[in-house]
Amino acid sequence: xxxxxxxxxxxxxxxxxxxxxxxxxxxxxxxxxxxxxxxxxxxxxxxxxxxxxxxxxxxxxxxxxxxxxxxxxxxxxxxxxxxxxxxxxxxxxxxxxxxxxxxxxxxxxxxxxxxxxxxxxxxxxxxxxxxxxxxxxxxxxxxxxxxxxxxxxxxxxx
Amino acid sequence: xxxxxxxxxxxxxxxxxxxxxxxxxxxxxxxxxxxxxxxxxxxxxxxxxxxxxxxxxxxxxxxxxxxxxxxxxxxxxxxxxxxxxxxxxxxxxxxxxxxxxxxxxxxxxxxxxxxxxxxxxxxxxxxxxxxxxxxxxxxxxxxxxxxxxxxxxxxxxxxxxxxxxxxxxxxxxxxxxxxxxxxxxxxxxxxxxxxxxxxxxx
Numbered sequence: 001x002x003x004x005x006x007x008x009x010x011x012x013x014x015x016x017x018x019x020x021x022x023x024x025x026x027x028x029x030x031x032x033x034x035x036x037x038x039x040x041x042x043x044x045x046x047x048x049x050x051x052x053x054x055x056x057x058x059x060x061x062x063x064x065x066x067x068x069x070x071x072x073x074x075x076x077x078x079x080x081x082x083x084x085x086x087x088x089x090x091x092x093x094x095x096x097x098x099x100x101x102x103x104x105x106x107x108x109x110x111x112x113x114x115x116x117x118x119x120x121x122x123x124x125x126x127x128x129x130x131x132x133x134x135x136x137x138x139x140x141x142x143x144x145x146x147x148x149x150x151x152x153x154x155x156x157x158x
Numbered sequence: 159x160x161x162x163x164x165x166x167x168x169x170x171x172x173x174x175x176x177x178x179x180x181x182x183x184x185x186x187x188x189x190x191x192x193x194x195x196x197x198x199x200x201x202x203x204x205x206x207x208x209x210x211x212x213x214x215x216x217x218x219x220x221x222x223x224x225x226x227x228x229x230x231x232x233x234x235x236x237x238x239x240x241x242x243x244x245x246x247x248x249x250x251x252x253x254x255x256x257x258x259x260x261x262x263x264x265x266x267x268x269x270x271x272x273x274x275x276x277x278x279x280x281x282x283x284x285x286x287x288x289x290x291x292x293x294x295x296x297x298x299x300x301x302x303x304x305x306x307x308x309x310x311x312x313x314x315x316x317x318x319x320x321x322x323x324x325x326x327x328x329x330x331x332x333x334x335x336x337x338x339x340x341x342x343x344x345x346x347x348x349x350x351x352x353x354x355x356x357x358x359x360x
Contacts, residue, residue: 085359095334102338106345111356126324129334129341133355140344143321 009080009114010059012052014097014104016086016116022053023077030070085112088132090120092141164241171233178226185219 013019028047049057049064056062062069087107100117107115122130127142189212207215312319345352 083360085356087356091334093334099334099338103341106342107356110345110349111353112360115356124321126321127337128344129337131345131352133352134359136351136355138344138348138352140341142324143318146316146320 008059009084009108009116010052010056011101011104012055014100014117016081016084016118018052019077019081019084019116022050022056023074023081025050025053026064026070026074026077029064030074033065033067033070080114084114084116085134086116086118087111088118088120090122090125090130090132092121092123092126092128094121095119164237164244167237171230171237175227175230178223178230182219182223185215189216 009019013022025047029049032047057064057073060073062073064070064073089103100119104115104117107117125141125143128140128145130141131138
């Protein structure tokens with residue numbers, strides 16, 4: 001496994017975009033603290049930390065005020081961003097975060113603990129979803145379901 | 159034979175009428191002006207019959223002649239009546255025979271026509287039944303073909319139609335959360351392939 005031990009994404013980080021936001025947040029905080037450490041008085045307050053970042057640093061027992069911790073955490077997040085498997089999932093409508101969380105948990109429990117989901121919306125599939133991994137596509141849509149049983153369905157309808 | 163008898167009777171009656179007429183003419187000639195003149199001369203001047211006697215004879219002759227005429231007329235009328243009846247009877251019998259023959263021929267013609275008509279009706283009925291059977295078979299065949307064609311058309315586009323309908327009907331009301339059970343079941347069914355592909359990426 002390429003991901004470093006001890007770095008595990010929480011459920012709040014489900015998509016590459018959210019991971020990127022968190023990474024930018026850490027970079028911003030790092031730049032701010034470095035500038036302050038070098039005596040540059042920007043006059044700005046400490047940047048606010050998002051609940052997701054707060055949760056992950058609490059879970060990993062990381063103190064972002066310490067440069068070593070910050071650097072290591074940045075490296076870990078960057079490593080995760082580069083190496084975490086991304087599964088593309090398309091739905092017929094915009095999914096709720098609760099539904100996505102259930103899906104992410106399944107992938108992280110059965111596949112990789114840092115699996116990310118890239119969500120897409122394709123209205124023509126109506127229901128279900130289409131899962132695309134690196135080399136394969138799994139169509140669990142309502143359209144595919146009807147197509148697979150269309151002869152029997154057509155007989156019943158007609 | 160009867161006709162000859164009637165003709166003979168008719169000739170006899172005519173002959174008697176002619177004989178009576180000739181006798182009347184003869185008497186009239188004998189008692190005419192010349193005869194009377196001769197007679198008057200005889201009576202008055204030695205004539206045989208006087209005027210009274212002549213008048214009496216004339217009256218008798220007229221009466222007898224009229225009676226004879228009446229009798230002959232009666233006979234003639236009876237004969238004519240008899241001939242008329244016989245002719246009528248003959249015509250009736252003859253007409254009856256002719257009519258019987260005609261009726262018999264007409265019956266035969268009608269029977270033949272009826273038989274022909276019955277055969278024609280049977281043929282027409284048979285042809286109609288055959289045509290009805292063929293039309294029915296053709297209709298069922300076309301109905302089945304149309305049904306299969308519609309089934310194929312619908313089958314070809316069914317998934318797209320139903321999906322489009324579901325999409326238009328539910329659209330934003332489609333809750334992904336309610337579909338998670340179905341999605342997770344499919345993920346579990348394809349778990350091995352999905353996990354292998356994810357790990358291959360790593």
